[in-house]
Amino acid sequence: MIDTVFFLLVFFMMASLAMTVHGGIPVNLPKAAKAEAARAPVAISIARDGVVYLEREPIEPAQLTARLQARGRTEPDLAVVIEADTEVLHGRVVDVMDAVRLAGVGKLAIAVSPRETQR
Numbered sequence: 042m043i044d045t046v047f048f049l050l051v052f053f054m055m056a057s058l059a060m061t062v063h064g065g066i067p068v069n070l071p072k073a074a075k076a077e078a079a080r081a082p083v084a085i086s087i088a089r090d091g092v093v094y095l096e097r098e099p100i101e102p103a104q105l106t107a108r109l110q111a112r113g114r115t116e117p118d119l120a121v122v123i124e125a126d127t128e129v130l131h132g133r134v135v136d137v138m139d140a141v142r143l144a145g146v147g148k149l150a151i152a153v154s155p156r157e158t159q160r
Contacts, residue, residue: 066094068126073153083112085141087125091133102140109144120148 066086086094113119121141125134141149
């Protein structure tokens with residue numbers, strides 16, 4: 042009986058993990074000692090080649106500010122998560138951060154993957 046209950050628990054846990062929505066493109070995230078799962082309505086991804094994506098749509102950083110300002114009018118508590126590949130130049134990430142700040146977004150986070158602890 043306990044095996045059946047355990048199996049059902051694992052099944053529903055795995056099913057709920059499969060229902061999560063990821064708004065960005067696949068990138069190789071850098072590692073950090075402490076990483077928290079961020080839930081943001083807007084995902085900005087920066088691919089290895091420096092191309093910027095606003096929720097999977099390629100966009101220039103110059104256009105990013107206007108798009109985020111328009112979205113901020115409808116969502117006053119707008120939050121943004123930047124998912125930059127490990128190999129992206131620092132200047133490109135700063136350009137995107139500037140565009141987000143110029144749009145008036147108060148909540149900005151950078152996505153990372155947790156580091157594997159060595160024992």
